[in-house]
Amino acid sequence: MQMILEQTVKACSPWCTTGKVASYIPELGKADTMALGAAIADVKGNIYTAGDYDQLFTMQSISKVVTLSLALMELGEEIVFSKVGMEAVADPFNSIMRLEMDKPHKPHNPFINSGAIVLASILPYSDNDAKMDAILDMTRQLTGNTSINVNKEVYMSEKFTGERNRALAYFLSSTQGIDGDVEEILDVYFRHCSMEVSAKDLAVMGATIAEDGRNPYTEEEVLSPEICRIVRALMVTCGTYDGSGEFAVRIGMPCKSGVGGGIMASLPGMMGIGVFGPALDYRGNSVAGARILEMLAEENGLRIL
């Protein structure tokens, strides 16, 4: 597996040149286009790594898996899905149109920005710091890495340039989709998007979700099997923006991507895979990262669909 992983990362490296690093948040624009790394954590606790597997980057949308898990754990399925839907949309992740067109104005799923902002708003903690502590704690348990933290530069950069997310949040506020101070809610959102991880962390996180909530590395029970099933299903149908359908066809495993360049994949009962490559396609998914997963699926049968 170690050799396969190394060869795959090497073979996919040229794909980095076909993408572009995210530019809408200035800090993200500083990433190295050619960086590429991957890690596999199997359910027995073995970890295989290749390339820039330990380079840190921000989770961005991958952190939505954490807030969804936390919300399901603290509030239960019924409350969570009364606030956000379960359906994919064909619109970009930051579309307001979709939200305005539908009545009621309920975000279609927890992985588009509006859905994640709603989740950030309903987490039942006393204040923003408590919310963020709980999110960090959950992320550390899922990855088994207690040193995970928020990257302050990226967080501030998001906060100062997040006009589109402000537009979404104020729209939600105007239609009772969220309750409370909009800037406070966005602050949690910007912070959790800015948590820093490595491909190796994502691999363990994927394995924990693959193993129905038991971290195979720390052997801790982090989530219930029911929550993991919901998370994996939503990763398949809407985990990679408006490219989720193509991911299901080409890669065939539950995946969640972020514009920081990471993709976390979770093969039930088998393993978690983390990839990192900040060069993105036009939809916001890591180009070379997706190619690594596709090769693993195609040539090694690592797929469930």
Added chain:
Amino acid sequence: MQMILEQTVKACSPWCTTGKVASYIPELGKADTMALGAAIADVKGNIYTAGDYDQLFTMQSISKVVTLSLALMELGEEIVFSKVGMEAVADPFNSIMRLEMDKPHKPHNPFINSGAIVLASILPYSDNDAKMDAILDMTRQLTGNTSINVNKEVYMSEKFTGERNRALAYFLSSTQGIDGDVEEILDVYFRHCSMEVSAKDLAVMGATIAEDGRNPYTEEEVLSPEICRIVRALMVTCGTYDGSGEFAVRIGMPCKSGVGGGIMASLPGMMGIGVFGPALDYRGNSVAGARILEMLAEENGLRIL
């Protein structure tokens, strides 16, 4: 004319019961549903009044006529219409969808909220206070009333509850439709919407625009004929929200309404008409106010279409 006006106001008074005062801004919700007044200012400087013609209320969207006029005067037609369009939309005045759907994301006209926010942003003054002074000054010249001012309670109420306008403004900011601090720009917008006038003030304002920019009361030249033509044309095609087409058919004169309950009408070469009645129809136009204009048009031929 005095008698006609009095009879018309009286005859239309029952229509007040068919509407509802605006509720989305708490301060507006306090208005008296049954209030109704009207004034006519002809181009010779005569003024006729009836009912609650001197009751004060906030201009709301009628103030967009002022900012459009000021922008045209200070920046010229070419710059203004490179920033906002000239076309009516079938969507409500606060729709973001329309803005997101079109490329480029340019507000369709200066009388929908997004268009007026763009105009507030480009007025060429050193700071917000200077902008607001210029807007107040222009409003006083158009109405011939030097005591016009901002209603602070309504202004604060708008500022604290304007989430939908914030959503629009942040969307515009995220797509380079506006430049600069969003809250600052919105502050000007909320302030000019909160300027307080009477139906009589609106009548004189309408007469000034009808008389190609010359205030028939103060005899001051306030605007150029070209600007007045543009303003009148846009009042016909998009002056009364998504009811503009019906206004053109039923009333047949250039009108601009506001959710404060006012309507300002302008009959070129003839007169201005101001009406006030805070009970609104579902589109945000004064029900009884529209009925007054319709009766004046039908029974006295006061129409141009």
Added chain:
Amino acid sequence: MQMILEQTVKACSPWCTTGKVASYIPELGKADTMALGAAIADVKGNIYTAGDYDQLFTMQSISKVVTLSLALMELGEEIVFSKVGMEAVADPFNSIMRLEMDKPHKPHNPFINSGAIVLASILPYSDNDAKMDAILDMTRQLTGNTSINVNKEVYMSEKFTGERNRALAYFLSSTQGIDGDVEEILDVYFRHCSMEVSAKDLAVMGATIAEDGRNPYTEEEVLSPEICRIVRALMVTCGTYDGSGEFAVRIGMPCKSGVGGGIMASLPGMMGIGVFGPALDYRGNSVAGARILEMLAEENGLRIL
């Protein structure tokens, strides 16, 4: 007036090169890009002409004025506006989206294709030939030209290539917007769009509508003043596709255009103007024709807004 008209047509002729003839109906594509003509019919029965004022072309959307007038006459305002609205839309004339988005699925106004198809469906005659006879008869009365007829080549060309209109009509049929055989209804629509007129015919038609329904040339009473007011108002707000707002600002008179290159304008109490120039702008309005109207408005005060 004769001299003004001739000079205006000559001065606007270079604008022909900036437009393109309609290509979506093959027969229309054969038109001469450089053709340009105009005619004015005043309310005293005088007619002034210039350029290709007597060249024949198909009415296309201008015929919607005829069917609207006929529907209002035969069925009354209430029935007509229970079937189509009065509001402009910001979408192209053949948009289905707009129709699908709104509930109920009622065409926004009688001058977009869906609205005109609905009108064609409700005209109360025994069969298609009777409908078409009534439409032709009304057109002949409005223009005072008894030789007006359908251009069979254009009609067949529209019929064979009208997929987008078929899409609209079947959508309307599926939502109970129209009742009856779709192809039969479309047949009437395609036929009335293919009626052939000259700029001179349009001038007299415009004058008849300007004169509250009395044809100043034949002295016949064709329409009621009420119907003419409705028609003029809708010409202002939605007579020239999604360019109606700009027409109101630049030209300031009620106008109805067609992709055959014609524009019919109607100045209440003053005159009708017909222009013909098949080179169109991207919205489907005659480029040089619009320029002729703009010059007449600007330099000779022929405007009402």
Added chain:
Amino acid sequence: MQMILEQTVKACSPWCTTGKVASYIPELGKADTMALGAAIADVKGNIYTAGDYDQLFTMQSISKVVTLSLALMELGEEIVFSKVGMEAVADPFNSIMRLEMDKPHKPHNPFINSGAIVLASILPYSDNDAKMDAILDMTRQLTGNTSINVNKEVYMSEKFTGERNRALAYFLSSTQGIDGDVEEILDVYFRHCSMEVSAKDLAVMGATIAEDGRNPYTEEEVLSPEICRIVRALMVTCGTYDGSGEFAVRIGMPCKSGVGGGIMASLPGMMGIGVFGPALDYRGNSVAGARILEMLAEENGLRIL
């Protein structure tokens, strides 16, 4: 397994009362609301059945799996996905809006009506009868049932009432999405939607797709593993209309539903499941049928997500 299946069907039977049979096609409206049946075909060729497992009903949208498979086999992946996309949409299956809004106007996936109409148009056979023969032949191979045929009453009923599909098809024709005679293309579409099967047929079909193309009953190789992977992935992401996300969460297996009341599920390497219950939820999926699949997933672990 036999007992489990019988108990599950019995337990889910009360759910029939919560749905409604499809009414937009008159023939479908005649179905028995309380009918309910299910069948499981495992990859070893065993078949378990319960309830109305052998009642015939029309495939409707389930037939889109057949045309997609056939198109992939005859034309290859590249051509097929140059004509239709792979992404789920949040709009109903017959939405035109989505199609109009996107440029190019390419159907989002092969399982919405517009996508299936495009596939019907590109199948490379000499005429409609040859197309239909190929589709029938493929369906018979997938189900191992050589007596499958078109229900003529339903086919004629669809043909006479299919206005919405006509609207879609003419829209596609007007934007070069389909080429050729629209009514001919629709005829194939209406015919393949009207093929009649039983729940047992769907179980074998699902097993064939689960077994990478080998019919475990007839032992015939019908499709390639690559095609089966694509089909299964699209079944997960967009197989059950705008309820696909919820199906993935609640049921967790690739499913394809039809408004005739059938659902075909395919568990890779394990089994196919066919259910039949014509009482539908508001999205068009069998209510009790979905409940059967959910119970099998929940209580017997028959899920892959």
